[in-house]
Amino acid sequence: MMDRREFIVSASAAAATSAIAAPAVAAPMAKTKLRIGYLHTVAVDEQIWLADHLGAWARNGLDPQFKEYKTGIELFNAMGAGDIDMLATGAVVSNFPARGQGKMFLANSIEYATAQLWVREDMGVRQFADLRGKRVATTAGTTAHVFLDNALRENKMTAADIDLAGMPMPQAVDAFITGNVPAVALWVPFNIAVREKVPQAKMLLDAGVFYPSAAVVDGWAASNTYYAANKPVLARVVRAWIEANDMLMARTNEALGILHDKYYPQVPLRDIKEQFGAMRVFPTAVWRRLYSNGTIVEWLQQVTDFYARVTKIANPVPAAQYFDPSIFLSVTKD
Structure with a gap:
């Protein structure tokens, strides 16, 4: 039987051998590339750029490639053509998914007086x-x-x-x-x-x-194929978004100043503050409650009903089916 001294010597030798064989620094994890379309308006892209400023995308193993579009209709057409994997947009997030084109997974802001x-x-x-x-x-x-x-x-x-x-x-x-x-x-x-x-x-x-009887939800949607195959990636998108949203809520003036200085330099800061005042964003805990109690689905459905009536969508997919709250709720469950 090996005595205590023999065990210590043997273990020390094994550890030394292991240390010699092991690489000095672990190889960095490859980041997941994402193609994200967006509208360049504060109600839609504020968390995108704050996440960029904070390094939240990289911290969550993501390498997003952003492409600006002028309207939500252009965004969904681009996603349908396979040019982007996901998008952040305004009211049309209640339109195309109701036609079976894309799956919404994240609410971004509520348009109050935009x-x-x-x-x-x-x-x-x-x-x-x-x-x-x-x-x-x-x-x-x-x-x-x-x-x-x-x-x-x-x-x-x-x-x-x-x-x-x-x-x-x-x-x-x-x-x-x-x-x-x-x-x-x-x-x-x-x-x-x-x-x-x-x-x-x-x-x-x-x-x-x-408001709120006619609230318009801005949000994120992924293509049907990307959503089906990449839910863990979408969860990382949500985590990066939450970091940015938390900053926006906790340090609003600082966040708006960063948006102005780095991402909207051509727009006076007073105008950025005016745009922010025309929308509603919430702390993570409030977003979680709005997801859980069906309020987001209700607001989405109001706008889907408009599209169904005005643009004659045949058999629209209800908001309760095209919006998946589970990714956000799973990320924030703790």
Whole structure:
């Protein structure tokens, strides 16, 4: 039988041999490459860039490649074509997944007053009733269109009561500025150009008057194939997002300053703060409650109902099926 001294000598020799054979530094884990499309507006990409600033993507083993698009419709078309794996967008996250195109897995923010209706009193529009028979520009199928539909219904009108001019938002805003249309339903930050170039223009109302009964959820969706095969990767995306969201909640002024300095240098800080004030974001614990009690599903379904009615979606997939809260809930269970 080996005595204690023999055991110590033998163990020490084995340890020395092991130390010689082992590499000095473990090889770094390869990062997972992701192709992520996004809209460059604070309500959609604030956590993306704060996660970048914090190093949260790399810390979670991710190497995201970001590509900017101008509308959510462009984003979903790109994902459908296989150009990106996932996306962060606005109201259309309640549209395409309801058509079976993509799976939503993360809520990003709630649009509170990001959509606004601007009118020109010099063209005969002073109150909402004056819109009857008038041309109103907006981008069909977007947050602004959802807001306009809510405003019409609240005022006992329908799209048939106005001359709805659908066009990309830059053109819609330009048409308003140049006096080709007397009203435009837009989303921030397009209001800044209107305010600066048409000082006599009037913001008639914003989407805040319909909150929360007509809340619009911004969020993330992955392609069907990516979602089915990469749920652990999506969980890492959620973890990186949570780091950024926690900073946004705990140190808001610092976070907005970072967004301005590093990612929105061309936008005055006051405008970034205005955009942030037009949305709602929550601490992780509150998000978890909204996921768990069905509130997010309810808000998504409200907007899906709009798309089903206005764009004639046949047999839309309900929000309870196209939105998967389990990834976020599993990450935050502790």
